[in-house]
Amino acid sequence: MKLFSCKIAPNAKKIHIYLKEKGINPAFETIEIDLLSGEQNGLAYRAINPLGKVPVLQLYDGSYITESLSIIEYFEEIYPENSLTGNAPEERAKIKSLERYIDTELMGTMGILAHHMMSLFSERFHQSGDVIDYGRQRQTEALEHLNTIIGDRPFVCGDKISIADITLYVTFETAFLVKAKLDPKYQNIMRCYKNFAKRDSVT
């Protein structure tokens, strides 16, 4: 198998952190795609993923899986021990619900802000201050909501880590790129982030 990845890409980092947390080492070759030089937009990579995104996992039969969560769920099926996506149906649904919320509302708005703030994207997108305001407002609403949902838990979904913590961690690691304010008033979120940041898997 091959994993098309990029060291600085948060969605690709999710896979590497996940594998370390699981303590598994599936046989695949990691192919580094240079996102900063635009390698993802070249014909060779577009043949692998027409969307020009990482990560992508190429399977033994040559076919591809895109989307970081789908790649993780694929590994979870193969290595069910020490599940990071939940064991029982209820637990799996609750973890996925928060992981999706963090990914779409926090990571998603980081992406919107990045596209409208970073010079890297200035030729690809019409950059707009109004969209930056919109992204920040949506992000604030998401932080308020998530902070309430998490309450006094040590990790996003409870007493043990899950894929939701990995997604939260990589999201916050990219916040500086878009000058996102991680206000300490969101103390429940900050606690979960700091708890996860101490783990060997992120070093």
Ligand SMILES: N[C@@H](CCC(=O)N[C@@H](CS)C(=O)NCC(=O)O)C(=O)O
């Ligand atoms: N929802 C996708 C998002 C993939 C994604 O946006 N990847 C970014 C890196 S974190 C990328 O490849 N961006 C390159 C580009 O947009 O040019 C996932 O979870 O895998």
